Amino acid sequence: MDYRKLYREKFISIEDAVAKVKSGDHIVTGLGCGGATAILEEMVTRKKELKDVVIHQMLPLYNYRYFQEGMEDSIRHNSWFNSPYTRKMVNDKRADFTPNFFHESPALFSNYHEINILIAAVSPMDRHGYFSFGLSVDYTKPVAEHADLVILEVNQAMPRTLGDSFIHISEVDYLVESDYPLPELPVSEPDEVELRIGEYVAELIEDGSTLQLGIGGIPNAITASLTDKKDLGIHSEMLTDGMVDLVEKGVITNRMKSIHKGKIIGSFAAGTRRLYEFLDDNPMVEMHPVSYTNDPFIISQNYKMVSINSCIEVDLLGQCAAETVGITQISGTGGQTDFVRGAVKSPGGKSIIALKSTALKGTKSTIVPVLSQGAVVTTGKNDVDYIVTEYGVAHLRGKSASERAEALINIAHPDFRAELRRQAPYLR
Structure with missing residues (x-):
């Protein structure tokens, strides 16, 4: 033909x-x-x-x-x-x-x-x-x-x-x-708070883990904190510039992956021209339909799968609102729930939700007694695993409502802990 x-x-x-x-x-x-x-x-x-x-x-x-x-x-x-x-x-x-x-x-x-x-x-x-x-x-x-x-x-x-x-x-x-130029997303430099979050997240990631993460200050802080890790892999809906950094530093090898050994697996990409050039005709990278990459069953087949996502606010039960501020639709569910559920089913896997402890220039706690009226729950209380802020790590899976509230208050901003404790509906 x-x-x-x-x-x-x-x-x-x-x-x-x-x-x-x-x-x-x-x-x-x-x-x-x-x-x-x-x-x-x-x-x-x-x-x-x-x-x-x-x-x-x-x-x-x-x-x-x-x-x-x-x-x-x-x-x-x-x-x-x-x-x-x-x-x-x-x-x-x-x-x-x-x-x-x-x-x-x-x-x-x-x-x-x-x-x-x-x-x-x-x-x-x-x-x-x-x-x-x-x-x-x-x-x-x-x-x-x-x-x-x-x-x-x-x-x-x-x-x-x-x-x-x-x-x-x-x-x-x-x-x-x-001949339209492709849209590019600039690499945002993480601030001091995001770098602290990145360090806490990095402590949860073991050598040989397979990662899913996205774009923004917190993911960039996390990739910057992973330079001493060995043999990490990527199975992610989104491929980003931070992953290129880790490939070039020899941190991402995909050598220990239990499926698609030696390969970065993704479904879409957005970033700078550098990322696009890295992806072009690169046999290390495989792109697949999202019905495959984000299938929780497929995700769970990755040994030590670690999903890293964020949210807007989290209540003291661990319910995460990642897509709305009250009734205002900011983004969407995306692949957060897919990867949260897949990662916790993975042998040695973890799901991490990372966020700053405050919003609106420090005037509002992102850890709240109950979610804002009308807020949509993206990751539910039965799915949540780890929550990380710049004040530490709260491991919620398998914990009682009272234990969850205590753990989350401990990683809230100190200015809001007393009020959270006073309003907490689940503390003993």
């Missing part, structure tokens, strides 16, 4: 790609860097023609023009995990929000939605006719298998990641080309 000839036959302009959209269509686009930016930006040109189009996406990293106020009757966003670009839209009711466990998102798309079109950014085609979903395999690859129409946006900047990350040109309906 002449794949280049087939490419030319399926190649259309961005304007023609947007013309394929009909009123009432449900469209899925890739998470983060996998968003088909050129196509999505062109969608606004059809505002007057289209009605009730829904675009489903997690964590957009680009402020698309269709996010503008007044577009929602024509093209409405359905957020499956908020980013700063969609947070206000959702809470202003100009966009919708779909609760989900990340590992279930491909099944939710295929079982509960008729997906008319998948549009996704991919790497250039190889000589065998394959495109890589690059930085966004997650739900994007599985949805491509079920969508009525598949339109790929070929971007020279997209890394060619390996693993279960490919789609063949024979499975594609249309192709466009784009």
Whole structure:
């Protein structure tokens, strides 16, 4: 088969790609860097023609023009995990929000939605006719298998990641080309409090452990505290710059992993150009659909699996609110529950929720007697394992309500401990 000839036959302009959209269509686009930016930006040109189009996406990293106020009757966003670009839209009711466990998102798309079109950014085609979903395999690859129409946006900047990350040109309906730069997330320098948290977390991580962690000041502080560890592995939904640091220092070898020995396993990536270059055509890294990476059963097969996540507030039972402030939807569940449950089932595994002891410039304790009214529980009291702040570690699993309250008060900020003790509903 002449794949280049087939490419030319399926190649259309961005304007023609947007013309394929009909009123009432449900469209899925890739998470983060996998968003088909050129196509999505062109969608606004059809505002007057289209009605009730829904675009489903997690964590957009680009402020698309269709996010503008007044577009929602024509093209409405359905957020499956908020980013700063969609947070206000959702809470202003100009966009919708779909609760989900990340590992279930491909099944939710295929079982509960008729997906008319998948549009996704991919790497250039190889000589065998394959495109890589690059930085966004997650739900994007599985949805491509079920969508009525598949339109790929070929971007020279997209890394060619390996693993279960490919789609063949024979499975594609249309192709466009784009030179949009990939979104980048700068590496945030951890502050003094985050560095102390990182040190406490590092004490819980043994040589030979396999890790899941994300992005931000606390994860960066944790990776900075792991430089004396040996033979760590990665099985994580998200791949980050901090992991590259540990590979280059010889800390991450994946040598002791019980599954996918020698391999970093991920589902999506976001960070700097350095990370994207590291991932490009790297045989150490395998990207897989999130239905695999985040399946708690698969996660649990990793020996000494350690999941590291964060939350906004935690109550004295250990219930963690990681996605809302009261009723305001900040982000989403993502893979937190998937990895919490998988890690604690792993032989020698641990689940860690790490957070600063205060918020709002030290005026509010993040450890509270009861969660704020309307707050959503992301990690429940029966799932929680370790909670870490800059004041220490509270191991809650298997503890009574009274023991949990005592342990959490001991790692709260000293300014709030007396009041927490006074209000604690579970202390003896």
